[in-house]
Amino acid sequence: MLLLTYFFAGIRHTFPTQTVANGGPPLSRKKDVLRILEEVDVQAQHYSLIMLTSNAVVALLTWLAFEMLGLDHASVWGVAAGILHFIPYSGTVTIAPASGISGFL
Numbered sequence: 001m002l003l004l005t006y007f008f009a010g011i012r013h014t015f016p017t018q019t020v021a022n023g024g025p026p027l028s029r030k031k032d033v034l035r036i037l038e039e040v041d042v043q044a045q046h047y048s049l050i051m052l053t054s055n056a057v058v059a060l061l062t063w064l065a066f067e068m069l070g071l072d073h074a075s076v077w078g079v080a081a082g083i084l085h086f087i088p089y090s091g092t093v094t095i096a097p098a099s100g101i102s103g104f105l
Helices: 002-010 015-021 027-069 074-084 090-104
Strands: none
Touching: 027 074, 027 090, 074 090
C-alpha cells in the first residue's frame, strides 16, 4: 500500500492527462474518462475519511473501556489500538492478545 501511494503521488499530475488522452478520439469518451477519474477521487476521499473516523472511534472506545477497567496506561492502549486498526486483519490480531495479556497481568 505504501509503495502504491508513493507511486501515485509521483505521477499525480501526469496521470489524469495521460489517461484522458488515451481515452480515445471522441470528445465524449474523454469527458467520460474525466468523469470516472473524478468519481474515483471522490470515493477515495470518502474511504479515507471513513477509515480515519472509525479508527478514532476505536481508539476512543478502547481508551474509555480500559480506563473503566482500571488498566494502567489506558490512553497508550487506545492510541495503539487506533493506529493498529489501520492495518487490516494483522492490526487487530496484534492488539487483541497484547491488550488481553496486559489486562490479565
